[in-house]
Amino acid sequence: MMTGLHLVIARNNYVKKLMGLSIFQVSVIMLYVSMGKVHGGTAPVYVMGENGEPDLGVVYSSPVPHVLMLTAIVVGVATMALGLAIVVRIKETYGTIEDDEVIEKDRQEEEALADR
Structure with missing residues (x-):
């Protein structure tokens, strides 16, 4: 993340x-997806245990972070393209x-316009 x-900050x-x-x-997307794992939690679709209740020994993924990050991926692709x-x-x-160099060229152009 820091890389x-x-x-973004250090390069020109x-x-x-x-x-x-x-x-x-x-x-950031990987961070949120990794936090979506819930040990002992239940999900909308889950594995039934022998007694007919959800098997709490299975690690489930909460679908909410995954859906939000899928949206973030789409926004990221659009941002990158733009x-x-x-x-x-x-x-x-x-x-x-x-x-x-862009800033310098802008400055030179402004000075040239100011000299007119």
């Missing part, structure tokens, strides 16, 4: 920032995908 956060390349965001998101599309447009406009 993804580090990539927009593609690397997007990859860090993706790593961070996947690690982010990559924006990076392509930045590359077409500025000729680079480095954050500091």
